[in-house]
Each structure stands twice: as C-alpha cells, then as structure tokens.
Amino acid sequence: MIDLLCPPATIRPMRIHPMRPLMLAVMLAAGAAIGFFGRPLVKRDAIERPSAVDLNDAAAILDAGNIVDPLSDVSPSPTPTPALNPATVARDQARAAKxxxxxxxxxxxxxxxxxxxxxxxxxxxxxxxxxxxxxxxxxxxxxxxxxxxxxxxxxxxxxxxxxxxxxxxxxxxxxxxxxxxxxxxxxxxxxxFSADDSLTVERDAVVFDALLTIARGNAKPPFPLSCSVIYAPKNIKACDALAVLRRFALTDLVQVRNESTKYEGPGSAYSDTLFMRERGKLNIAISIEGVRQPGRDSEAIKGIKRAEVVIDRECGG
Structure with missing residues (x-):
C-alpha cells in the first residue's frame, strides 16, 4: 500500500568516476612495489615515538598556520572579509537590474x-x-x-x-x-503534469495510457491489478479497479513520482506512483511496480509486475 502523503526517500545508485578504477590499480601497484607486497620496510620496534619537544613544535606549527587542532577546543580567529567598495556595489547592482x-x-x-x-x-x-x-x-x-x-x-x-x-x-x-x-x-x-525525474516521465505516461485502454475495453490486465479505498489506517476496503479507471482520461494525470529504483544488470526494478486529478475530496493514485529493460518506453507495459489503484478518502477529507 502506498502512502500518498509521506513518500519514502528515493535511494539513488552511487556514481563511480570512470578514472577511479585505474587510479586504484595504480595505487595498489605502487603500494606493493614500495612495501614488497605488504612487508613493512621498517620494523615496528624501530619506529621512533614523538617526544614532548616534537609535540610542542607541532603545536607551534598549528598556531603559525592558523590551523584548527582537532585536540583543542579553541577555534582560530576568522579571517575578516575585505570590505567592498560601495560605489562598485551600486554600479554592479544597477547594471544587473538593467x-x-x-x-x-x-x-x-x-x-x-x-x-x-x-x-x-x-x-x-x-x-x-x-x-x-x-x-x-x-x-x-x-x-x-x-x-x-x-x-x-x-x-x-x-x-x-x-x-x-x-x-x-x-x-x-x-x-x-x-x-x-x-x-x-x-x-x-x-x-x-509534473515529474520529479525526467527519466520516468514517458514510461509512466505509457503505463497510464495502457491502463485506461484496458479499462475502457473491459479487458483482463496482463498483470495483477487491485484497488483499495482507504477510509482510515485500519479501515481499507477493496474496489473495482477497472470501474475506477474508466472515469479518467489522459488529461487527468497531474503528477508522476519515482519511489525507488534498483538497478539489476542491464535493466532496473522500479516503483512509481501516478497521481490523478482529484474527484471532489478524493485523492486517487496508481502504484506501479515493474522492471524496465533497455529499449523504447512505449513498451513499458510489458515490464509491469503489479499495479494498484488507491483511493484515499482519509487525506481527502
């Protein structure tokens, strides 16, 4: 069941810079060559520990460079912002306005x-x-x-x-x-209508059009299609999805929203919500779950796994 008022946050895949794998390989090779495949060049026992004088010198360097010591609670004095020439500011403002x-x-x-x-x-x-x-x-x-x-x-x-x-x-x-x-x-x-992601716009329009066509022809959907009316959080009743959809047209689509996308190989599994124009105080939406494969969005209906029409009477008043 979707939540019309509080959508879940969309988790997007991390983008990896194309040069990062090469940089990582170079760093690993350099590290192996310097360390003779992981063997330390200097024995741990031979490493000198910093003396009190060394620590004092480090503190002096930090103070001289105006660098924040992570062990200190004292923040350095902020660098003052140079004053701007009032005449220059007025001139730039006038030019920008014109x-x-x-x-x-x-x-x-x-x-x-x-x-x-x-x-x-x-x-x-x-x-x-x-x-x-x-x-x-x-x-x-x-x-x-x-x-x-x-x-x-x-x-x-x-x-x-x-x-x-x-x-x-x-x-x-x-x-x-x-x-x-x-x-x-x-x-x-x-x-x-509006969309939070331009990549899903045409896909959702295709699915909405296909659903309306199925409803008008009173045909059997090629995927599970359900319908729910929410009167209260614990008072939810089933309804006739095709009968509801027959009351809408393409111009009734007001917003499409991608709830989640999970990339799997060349395709992706997605969950979208399509919001339709209100009927009185009723908020009506369609929850879609499907798999998108590379190709034209006009064939998006083939990837639908399930759909649910949701009529929210509670948030509509």
Missing part, C-alpha cells in the same frame, strides 16, 4: 499562455520523447504582480518543468515533424 530587465523582457515576449489569477506563464512547448511535450511554467510572485503578501521569503520568479501528452503514449506512430507541429500548437496548459 541587463536583467532587458533579458526578462525578451523571455516574456516568448510566452504563449498564462493563468493570470495565479501568476503563471508558459513558453512554447517542445517535443519530449515519442508522445509528450515539455513546457516551462514561470510562476511570478504576488510581490512582483503588485499584491504584496506577508511571506518575504517567496521567490520573485520560480520555474517548473511540466509535461503534456499530445498522442497516445502506448501507440506512438507519429513522425518527428508531427511532434514538433503538435507541441508548438499545444495550448491546453491546464492539463499538464
């Missing part, structure tokens, strides 16, 4: 959509993958729009990447020219 205003005017001239009530602006969508468009959403704060709010920490301008579905993700049969034309003309910005 150049920024000129550039932002050019950016704004390319906007093609807006939500005036919430101060949202959209630029021209561009193709993403086989069936999606990507579009930047610019959120301008009320402070800038002439209605100052009480939150002085609000960003003047925030940019978020959004996605739109322009053709059937599970049956992409359009050319690149079709994609460019369709995305350039897309203006239904109210029906876009």
């Amino acid at each position: 150049l920024g205003a000129d550039l932002m005017r050019k950016v704004g001239a390319r906007f093609v959509g807006l939500d005036e009530r919430d101060g949202l602006f959209f630029d021209t969508p561009k193709p993403f993958g086989d069936s999606l468009c990507r579009v930047n959403m610019y959120a301008v704060s009320e402070n800038i729009r002439g209605a100052p709010d009480q939150d002085s920490w609000t960003d003047d301008l925030a940019i978020e990447r959004r996605y739109a579905i322009w053709t059937s993700p599970s049956r992409p049969d359009r050319s690149d020219a079709d994609a460019r034309s369709a995305c350039a003309a897309y203006r239904d910005f109210e029906h876009t």
Whole structure:
C-alpha cells in the first residue's frame, strides 16, 4: 500500500568516476612495489615515538598556520572579509537590474499562455520523447504582480518543468515533424503534469495510457491489478479497479513520482506512483511496480509486475 502523503526517500545508485578504477590499480601497484607486497620496510620496534619537544613544535606549527587542532577546543580567529567598495556595489547592482530587465523582457515576449489569477506563464512547448511535450511554467510572485503578501521569503520568479501528452503514449506512430507541429500548437496548459525525474516521465505516461485502454475495453490486465479505498489506517476496503479507471482520461494525470529504483544488470526494478486529478475530496493514485529493460518506453507495459489503484478518502477529507 502506498502512502500518498509521506513518500519514502528515493535511494539513488552511487556514481563511480570512470578514472577511479585505474587510479586504484595504480595505487595498489605502487603500494606493493614500495612495501614488497605488504612487508613493512621498517620494523615496528624501530619506529621512533614523538617526544614532548616534537609535540610542542607541532603545536607551534598549528598556531603559525592558523590551523584548527582537532585536540583543542579553541577555534582560530576568522579571517575578516575585505570590505567592498560601495560605489562598485551600486554600479554592479544597477547594471544587473538593467541587463536583467532587458533579458526578462525578451523571455516574456516568448510566452504563449498564462493563468493570470495565479501568476503563471508558459513558453512554447517542445517535443519530449515519442508522445509528450515539455513546457516551462514561470510562476511570478504576488510581490512582483503588485499584491504584496506577508511571506518575504517567496521567490520573485520560480520555474517548473511540466509535461503534456499530445498522442497516445502506448501507440506512438507519429513522425518527428508531427511532434514538433503538435507541441508548438499545444495550448491546453491546464492539463499538464509534473515529474520529479525526467527519466520516468514517458514510461509512466505509457503505463497510464495502457491502463485506461484496458479499462475502457473491459479487458483482463496482463498483470495483477487491485484497488483499495482507504477510509482510515485500519479501515481499507477493496474496489473495482477497472470501474475506477474508466472515469479518467489522459488529461487527468497531474503528477508522476519515482519511489525507488534498483538497478539489476542491464535493466532496473522500479516503483512509481501516478497521481490523478482529484474527484471532489478524493485523492486517487496508481502504484506501479515493474522492471524496465533497455529499449523504447512505449513498451513499458510489458515490464509491469503489479499495479494498484488507491483511493484515499482519509487525506481527502
């Protein structure tokens, strides 16, 4: 069962620098040559221990170099920051404001959509993958729009990447020219969705489209598909997943989120959550578990291991 409010932290694989294996091999070879394959060059008994004078000299070096002694509780005096010339600061600020205003005017001239009530602006969508468009959403704060709010920490301008579905993700049969034309003309910005990871966007759109197709045809899913209604933590009842899915369309997808990814050989096992547009006070999501193999995301439905539709009445009120 997924938790709609408190998602688990995503653990990402550690990236290894391509030169690290070579560096490690060189270090091991050098260590073996110097130490004659692990034999110490100097007997342990012959190693001199530092005297009191040596320790005093070390302390003096630490003090002279303004280095923190890990055995001392006394911190060195911080290095003072050089004072900036007020005239230089004022000049740079004026130049930044003028150049920024000129550039932002050019950016704004390319906007093609807006939500005036919430101060949202959209630029021209561009193709993403086989069936999606990507579009930047610019959120301008009320402070800038002439209605100052009480939150002085609000960003003047925030940019978020959004996605739109322009053709059937599970049956992409359009050319690149079709994609460019369709995305350039897309203006239904109210029906876009967000994602925390661009690598999972098209995969989740494909799975959502395939699930809706199965539901509309009342077909048997090729993987286990369940449905749960959460009334309370200990009051969970089963429901009809296909009946629920038949009430949604592709434009009802509002967010996709990768919960976890485990890399196994050339592929990866993943767990994703797809959030749909609310129905009244109901929060509805689909939990997906599958395996992704190298290839086109349009075939992602083949890797699904299980899916669960979750209707959360508790958090929806």
